[in-house]
Amino acid sequence: MYMKELGRMDEKSKLFLQINENRPAIMAVIVAMVRDFNVSDDIFQDTIVEILENAERVQGAGNFLLYAKGIARNMVLRHWRDKKKLPVTTDQSVLEILADAASEETPQEAWHREKIGLRHCLDKLPEPRRKLFVLRYGRNLKGDQLAKEAGVNISSLRTTLARIRQLLRECIDSFILRSEQEGLAGES
Amino acid sequence: MNPEFEKLLSHYLDDEASQEELRKLAELIKSENECRKRYQEELRIHVLLREISLEKISSEKEKSRDRRKNVKANLRFVRQTSHGTLWWSIAASFAVFAVGLWFFMKDRQLPVQSIAILSEKQSAVTVERGQEIFNAENGFFLAAGDAVRTSSGSSAIIKFTDSTVIELNASTSIVLNPSSIEENAEKQVDIINGSISAEIAKQPEGRSMVFKTHNAKAVVLGTKLEISVESEKTVLKVREGLVYFRLLSGGDGYDVPAGGMAEASGDTIKYTPKPLPPRPKEEPMKLGKEEKKPKSKDPPENITNKNDRIIIEDGNVIGKVKSTGKDFLEVTSINGKTARYIPEWKNGGYSKDMLRTIDRLKPGDLVSIQWYVNDHIRIKKIELLSDKERK
Numbered sequence: 001m002y003m004k005e006l007g008r009m010d011e012k013s014k015l016f017l018q019i020n021e022n023r024p025a026i027m028a029v030i031v032a033m034v035r036d037f038n039v040s041d042d043i044f045q046d047t048i049v050e051i052l053e054n055a056e057r058v059q060g061a062g063n064f065l066l067y068a069k070g071i072a073r074n075m076v077l078r079h080w081r082d083k084k085k086l087p088v089t090t091d092q093s094v095l096e097i098l099a100d101a102a103s104e105e106t107p108q109e110a111w112h113r114e115k116i117g118l119r120h121c122l123d124k125l126p127e128p129r130r131k132l133f134v135l136r137y138g139r140n141l142k143g144d145q146l147a148k149e150a151g152v153n154i155s156s157l158r159t160t161l162a163r164i165r166q167l168l169r170e171c172i173d174s175f176i177l178r179s180e181q182e183g184l185a186g187e188s
Numbered sequence: 189m190n191p192e193f194e195k196l197l198s199h200y201l202d203d204e205a206s207q208e209e210l211r212k213l214a215e216l217i218k219s220e221n222e223c224r225k226r227y228q229e230e231l232r233i234h235v236l237l238r239e240i241s242l243e244k245i246s247s248e249k250e251k252s253r254d255r256r257k258n259v260k261a262n263l264r265f266v267r268q269t270s271h272g273t274l275w276w277s278i279a280a281s282f283a284v285f286a287v288g289l290w291f292f293m294k295d296r297q298l299p300v301q302s303i304a305i306l307s308e309k310q311s312a313v314t315v316e317r318g319q320e321i322f323n324a325e326n327g328f329f330l331a332a333g334d335a336v337r338t339s340s341g342s343s344a345i346i347k348f349t350d351s352t353v354i355e356l357n358a359s360t361s362i363v364l365n366p367s368s369i370e371e372n373a374e375k376q377v378d379i380i381n382g383s384i385s386a387e388i389a390k391q392p393e394g395r396s397m398v399f400k401t402h403n404a405k406a407v408v409l410g411t412k413l414e415i416s417v418e419s420e421k422t423v424l425k426v427r428e429g430l431v432y433f434r435l436l437s438g439g440d441g442y443d444v445p446a447g448g449m450a451e452a453s454g455d456t457i458k459y460t461p462k463p464l465p466p467r468p469k470e471e472p473m474k475l476g477k478e479e480k481k482p483k484s485k486d487p488p489e490n491i492t493n494k495n496d497r498i499i500i501e502d503g504n505v506i507g508k509v510k511s512t513g514k515d516f517l518e519v520t521s522i523n524g525k526t527a528r529y530i531p532e533w534k535n536g537g538y539s540k541d542m543l544r545t546i547d548r549l550k551p552g553d554l555v556s557i558q559w560y561v562n563d564h565i566r567i568k569k570i571e572l573l574s575d576k577e578r579k
Contacts, residue, residue, distance in 0.1 A: 142204070
């Protein structure tokens with residue numbers, strides 16, 4: 001049923017589906033350059049429009065994700081140009097390095113696995129810590145405002161966030177390892 | 189792992205890295221493979237955390253709405269699309285169903301409880317619903333929770349079931365707040381960025397339309413307005429009616445009448461009332477024998493409006509004070525009509541400044557009154573035109 005629908009879809013809808021599937025990877029390039037999530041969301045939006053307006057060129061380019069990431073980078077630069085406001089880092093080479101590293105290809109499967117692992121690990125966090133993360137990442141709060149809303153001391157905020165991120169990383173790694181072992185055991 | 193790199197990475201992810209820290213971070217990413225790998229890992233988690241957090245917020249809102257409320261809201265939607273008669277209701281329901289089915293088949297749009305419809309879009313407009321993104325065409329049914337975005341150079345109009353119309357200008361993002369379909373809830377539109385113009389149909393008592401930005405809130409019962417959102421401020425311009433405008437952080441707000449403008453920035457609201465028309469003459473006027481009468485508009489005689497938040501008319505009258513009371517003023521205009529004017533309602537009582545002004549006036553004084561009518565004829569501003577004579 002789904003495949004039939006896919007077959008019937010026009011080219012733009014297919015592109016939409018591709019954008020949707022690769023959303024985190026494209027978003028990573030934008031976030032790497034601008035860091036603020038709300039600004040990143042806006043630029044991602046402009047990226048979608050740009051991709052759709054150049055649908056033929058995108059389809060002819062072969063590697064969709066590579067092309068989409070390139071457009072995302074250009075959209076970040078255009079955003080700053082339009083706003084006539086350069087980011088804190090005016091050094092273009094710094095941005096290039098961060099964007100280059102973020103653009104390197106990661107298999108879609110890795111994104112998928114990590115996302116499942118992250119969901120699992122976030123649910124295991126104690127409520128105050130989970131709340132802190134939802135405020136930071138869902139509501140895009142930072143610094144004083146985040147500390148105030150989450151009821152955390154501003155002086156310990158940075159270390160708390162870093163510690164939770166480290167815990168999550170360890171949890172995800174062990175979750176993926178366990179899933180792989182279970183998968184192997186299932187196969188044998 | 190390099191502890192300095194970990195610290196820099198942490199600052200970077202918290203969006204608190206200085207220029208120097210960013211430079212060091214970039215150098216390490218470029219020169220050390222291990223750092224590059226760590227950066228990529230953490231950036232992936234960073235982006236995924238954002239995605240999952242947004243999913244969580246969205247699903248918590250979904251859970252908070254129980255099925256019963258949805259059914260009631262559905263019934264309300266059908267009632268609102270009808271205009272009183274059963275046949276209109278049936279015909280409208282069929283039309284909505286048929287158009288909806290067509291669009292559903294065309295764009296694979298999920299069946300939703302629609303609260304509005306997209307129309308007259310120019311260029312690309314996208315709608316984000318949960319994790320899905322739609323390239324929205326005219327006629328796209330919008331549901332509570334949808335984020336509608338116009339790109340640079342595009343625009344769109346959103347029509348609600350109660351005839352409220354919102355026009356999205358270029359590079360604008362709004363969210364139709366999910367609470368909008370809850371029973372007795374306000375209809376809320378969150379303006380994330382950009383600018384909108386709106387014509388709001390008269391809203392049911394107690395269910396105002398609310399526009400919320402990052403720092404301000406505009407509460408409307410029926411009016412025409414414009415709101416533009418910038419990174420540090422929100423600007424409201426009221427074309428018709430009356431809008432209550434306040435900071436999200438709280439404090440007193442302002443009733444901004446037609447022609448008025450308010451700007452929320454930081455912890456303050458800068459309120460600019462409607463600019464007054466130029467003063468008719470520098471000299472004291474002589475009524476009766478002059479060649480030309482200055483422009484003067486009398487307020488309506490019969491006021492049927494009972495809602496003090498809706499301004500039905502406004503104007504500027506010139507006339508002589510007939511009598512004054514503790515909290516009113518009777519003026520006979522140069523057109524010969526007499527009307528009673530009362531001060532604006534501010535902070536739970538009549539405007540104290542205006543009461544003091546009325547107290548100083550004497551019968552026979554020539555005044556220019558800027559007035560508006562909600563449930564009474566209210567004084568916005570008084571100018572004494574014959575003060576030289578009094579002196």
